[in-house]
Amino acid sequence: MDIEKKKMIIDDLVTFSKAGEFYARIGRAWKRGYLLYGPPGTGKSTMIAAMANLLGYDLYDLELTAVKDNTELRKLLIETSSKSIIVIEDIDCSLDLTGQRRKKNVKKEEEEEKDLREKKSGIMEERDGKSSNVTLSGLLNFIDGLWSACGGERLIVFTTNYVEKLDPALIRKGRMDMHIELSYCGFEAFKMLAKNYLNIESHDLFGTICELLKEVEITPADVAEHLMPKTASGDAEIYLKSLIQALQLAKEEARRKSVEEAKKL
Template sequence: MVFEAYFPFILAESIKGKLELKTPKLFSMKLDHGYSYSQDGDDNKWKFVKLDHPSTFQTLAMDTELKISIMEDLDRFVKRREYYRKVGKAWKRGYLLYGPPGTGKSSLIAAMANYLEFDIYNLDLTAVHTNCELKSILLSTGNRSILVVEDIDCSVSITNRIANQQALCNAAKKSKNRDVVTLSGLLNFIDGLWSSCGDERIIIFTTNHKERLDPALLRPGRMDVHIQMSYCTFGAFLTLAKNYLGIEGHSLLFPEIQNLLEKAKVTPAVVGEHLLSNENPDHTLQTLVDLLKVKITENENEKANQAEGEAAMEPLIQSDDKSY
């Protein structure tokens, strides 16, 4: 009798444990009381919390075709261990997510982690001072994981290698560590000798300004997939309307919204925030139409002001040219 009463409890705890094991973790670097990477001698260089992010590919505000393409690429990657070994490549995949703020880059990363049940390691390059530190931190990441470097264009020392070469040399001379974090240090982990120290890893860089990145980061074999996170499309809006308002069919306002979205240049975050403000679908969609019209007017005024500014500068530029 005791066993019969105890067995369901053991089974329930076992199932609960397995579910917990499948919950991805979000790792961040251990920092000291300042803003630097902690060098306290602890072999565990990361701390973590459970990734309790609800984002999935089903709820992601993105065109359906692009979502399917990403999921198929992820499925193909996790099934090709022997293929990568056969062709002599490290079992890793690089993604570059680029686009304006609010277009869903972080949500896509969370959706990828939930889809694959991979842990996320969030690497803050500004808190790492040397290539040796960087190597030690990266080698302590686990397999079946996603390494994320957000806003990589804001990491000054690796954004423009040529422009910063002299500054890096000066910093290296002054540094007691005789080293600084360099582009080559990061790239050596991505596709150099150290890239093979680990399996089934995904590396994701995000940026709001792809044009600012060093060409070496964009070379084939490093960032395998470039994903442009665009302004809100009609396909993304349909997902948002379903998520926030429970609308799965079509509304009379949908054609007008589709037309306005093509001109308004608003992010999914802006549209989602507006849909969240009211639970009445008809009223919310009508006020969204009004919002998009305002955004279009603002964009047109901004373009006009920019054109006026360029026209005002043109005589000055011509005058400078003649002075030479």
């Protein structure tokens, strides 16, 4: 994540945490919604942990597939503490909360998408012989109305790898106030990882890595894996060269796929 975006997010969080009088004056619940989206491995879960550490808030990871119905959802959410972050990860495959209003003649497509969601998230847990009956309307009702019954400040965070699958009603402003895209690793993000993992701020190989990152899509998680020291006295250059090799292989693979696709045209 670039420095400006990071600063913007920090400023927004800190401003929210100090805005109790403002929310009381305008008569709104003291809450804010964040939507984090992007490919797997781009740091969504890491960002949530950083948000909790920054504010000192309690963190609740809500698994919707384990919630029996809207009534139980309401009970669980009201019982969360003040100064908390309520997280629903991978909301696109937690439940059938997507709202692409499709026509009946695409039933087969819907079934295929359902199969894909179930493969990604596992078979939905059953409780008392019934699967989860939490609905989109039940979740929306909480976001819109039940906040006022909770008291204290709360953040709600949704994450998804496929933002285009979500119902626009779920992520509109006023529900998800901040939409934050977490994308593939750029050079600024790499430098931060190099500082954290290798304790270096510059190196002769940085230029090569910078050029490769302009051409290759690689997640911060994959970059971190190559920079992770394997020994206590590991040489930073070894890990940088490992990353360069991985980037070069990825570049070559992307080029090969591009050639194959061109042949099909």
